[in-house]
Amino acid sequence: MTTKETADLGEFQFESGESIPNLEVAYETYGDFTGDNAVLVCHALTGSAHVARRPDAGGETAGQARAWWGDVVGPGKAIDTSEYYVICANAPGSCYGTTGPASENPETGEPYGTDFPPVTVGDWTRAQRELLDSLGVGRIHAVVGGSVGGMNVLDWLRRFPDDVERAGAVATAARLDPQCLALDTVARRAITSDPNWNGGHYYGGPEPQDGLARARQIGHIMYLSKASMGRKFGRRAAGREAVREEPPDPAAAFFPYREVESYLDYQADKFTNRFDANSYLYMTRAMDDFDLSAGYESDADALAAFEGELLLLSFTGDWHFTVEQAEALAEACRDTGVDVAHHVIESDHGHDAFLVEPETVGPPLSGLLEDGLEGRAITDTAPDADDTSEFAPVHTSLFSK
Template identity: 85%
Template sequence: MTIRETIDLGEFAFLSGESIPSLEVAYETYGDFTGDNAVLVCHALTGSSHVARRPDASDDTAGQARAWWGDVVGPGKAIDTTEYFVVCANVPGSCYGTTGPASTNPETGEPYGTDFPPVTVGDWTRAQRHLLDELGVGRLHAVVGGSVGGMNVLDWLRRYPDDTERAAVVAAAARLDPQCLALDAVARRAITGDSNWNGGHYYDGPAPDDGLARARQIGHIMYLSKASMSRKFGRRSAGRETVREEPPDPAAAFFPYREVESYLDYQADKFVDRFDANSYLYLTRAMDEFDLSAGYEGDADALAAFDGELLVVSFTGDWHFTVEQSESLAEAAREADVDVAHHVVDSDHGHDAFLVEPEKVGPPLSGLLEEGLSARAIVDADDPDDDDDFAPVHASLFS
């Protein structure tokens, strides 16, 4: 059974101290709840609650063309909706059904714009906990998330350590590094520097589409690896038949319009049709602000109260959230005596690997949900006789 709903959670106080009179949360559930089989899936930055394909094959997907993890979540998939009750909720600050900057402020009758309170990953977690309470779900069988959704998972482990049995952090880290913080800052400047941004109150006029397009292009560059960009585009010209905007300056017409430029322009055009510029500002700031150790002595201290099992999955070609960052997280879990496995996936797809290589992501997730970490032969990174730098789970176990 698949249910897509929006629920009003009533007045919501954000961690910033500001409140809104009504927080509506868009969510989808898949499968039947049996009391101990609930799995919460946390979406990435611009994702929605539409994590799995709907049985009616509806195109009405909250602005997204297809389920964002439809090859991982569903009947017979790694996160099997015939076995588990899967919940995915759109986060506060987004524009996919949950209250955010584009939503109407009931006190003014106008969109919130930048009057919307600052949003943190902790606010996402608290809203999800409230939603699960309304659905009658107490302790989760597992909480799973990729990218900033993995940060959302980590916040669950420090904020509600007794509320989940197992957790999977996929292509994520305890915090962003300075390079990614810098790129996110430039992306936000592209939006706020757009002449149509109007301080975030643009909803009755033209939207800052150019700024949002540039911001998304920066994001796509972050999500790809050098190897994947070379393979997909090289230095090739896009060809005479490719439609492009007018050259930005007269001299540009002399030079080729390359395939990599065409790809970025195409992705930008698609994105501005489905996403809100203010939401991009709010969600990237939430991601940038997240630090697992905030308020604790360190990452290990933040994880110390969690007594379940943690699977960390990283990808060798991902420079957004690196293998080294994932190993640092796994080491913190070991220091906190948390049962943890770090599964390293050999991939040159970059950060997008967790979305585009379900055949590599799915098996370790299904193993975690079905049997936990006890079923895995793990190379112990602390073993002095082990030549490996990290502790990958042997891929052959999941073939």
């Protein structure tokens, strides 16, 4: 059984101290609830509640043409919806059904725009907890998410440690590094410097699509590795059919329009048709602001109250959230006695690997849900005393059935 609903959580106060009179949260559920089989899936930066394929989707759900983790979540898949009751909710501040900047402010009858309160990952977690309460779900079997969705998972462990039995944090870290913060800053400036942004109050008029397009292109460069870009594009010129509508500068007609340029333009065009520029500002700021240790002495201290099991997945080609960052998080867990395993996947796809490699992501998550860390031979990566490397990768063969 699947459902696509919107829950009205009533008045909601954000961590900034500001409130809105009604927070509506768009969510989808898959499977039947039996009391102890709930699995919460947290989406990434521009994802929606549409995590798995639905028989009633009709080609597009929540602005997305396909389920963002449809090869991982579903009947008979790694997160098996014939066994688990899977919930995925769109985060506050986004634009896929949950209240955000593009939503109507009931006090003015106009879209909030940038009058919408600042949003944090903690606000996402608290909204999810309220949604689960409204669905009659208390303690959850597992919470799973990738990228900033993995930060959402970590926030669950520090905010509601008694409510989670198992957790899977994929391609994530305790905080962004300065390089990623810098790139996100440039992406936001691309939006706010667009003459159509109008201080965030552009609804009903021309939208800042050029700025949003540039922001998305920066994001795509962050999500790919050098190896994957070399393999996909090289320095090749695009085919004759891939002709840009307008050369960006007079000299451009002399030089080849390369495949990598064509790819970035195509992705930007698709994205501007489905996402809101203000939401991109709000969601990236929430990600940039997240720091697991905020309010605590350390990452270890932040997770000390969690008594369940945590599986960390990282990818060798991911420079957005690196293997080293995941290992540092695993070490913090070991320091405080949290039952943790860090599974390193050899991949040159970059950060996108958690979305495009279901064959490597799925088995360890399935093992975590079925048997926890022990039953599926999920091996920790704490280095041996004689090991001179910083960590010892765990190979995916350990998870094959």
